[in-house]
Amino acid sequence: MVNKSTHTALDAASVTTMAEVRISIDDLDRQIVTLLGERMRFIEAAARIKPEREAVRDQWRVDDVLTKVGETADKVNFSKKIAQKLYADLIESSILHELVNFDRLAGNNLNGREDDQVEDKKPAKVKAIEKGSAEVETGEVDTWVY
Numbered sequence: 680m681v682n683k684s685t686h687t688a689l690d691a692a693s694v695t696t697m698a699e700v701r702i703s704i705d706d707l708d709r710q711i712v713t714l715l716g717e718r719m720r721f722i723e724a725a726a727r728i729k730p731e732r733e734a735v736r737d738q739w740r741v742d743d744v745l746t747k748v749g750e751t752a753d754k755v756n757f758s759k760k761i762a763q764k765l766y767a768d769l770i771e772s773s774i775l776h777e778l779v780n781f782d783r784l785a786g787n788n789l790n791g792r793e794d795d796q797v798e799d800k801k802p803a804k805v806k807a808i809e810k811g812s813a814e815v816e817t818g819e820v821d822t823w824v825y
């Protein structure tokens with residue numbers, strides 16, 4: 680969890696200079712990206728737990744997340760429309776990441792299947808892992824292309 684005491688974001692209503700604005704935005708961005716990274720670890724967990732590829736995209740849950748995000752935005756005086764737009768994009772990227780991880784864990788090779796779009800967006804390292812090259816040893820994806 681983010682510990683506010685270690686951060687430099689100021690009270691927006693009392694800042695008077697652009698330097699203070701930017702220090703605060705930089706700090707908040709560090710916290711937001713850290714939390715998004717934590718969220719992505721759970722997407723990877725989902726890829727490990729779900730029994731089949733067809734379960735990766737669960738439209739009911741996508742709608743559920745967007746509804747809850749809209750409710751939270753309303754509560755914290757943030758635009759519901761912006762929050763849902765950002766999250767729709769985040770969820771699509773998350774689903775792609777989940778698919779890549781699901782396939783890696785399943786040892787699937789998607790070449791020749793109709794899922795060309797996903798295949799095209801895979802990091803070279805994931806493709807190498809799927810092809811069973813020496814890269815398998817490291818097993819980690821260090822390049823994000825989606």
Ligand SMILES: C=C(O[C@@H]1C=C(C(=O)O)C=C[C@H]1O)C(=O)O
Pocket residue numbers: 721722725735736737738740741744769770773774777
């Ligand atoms: C993590 C899940 O997988 C996908 C990713 C979601 C997300 O980023 O919140 C939501 C629905 C799923 O299609 C899930 O089913 O909960």
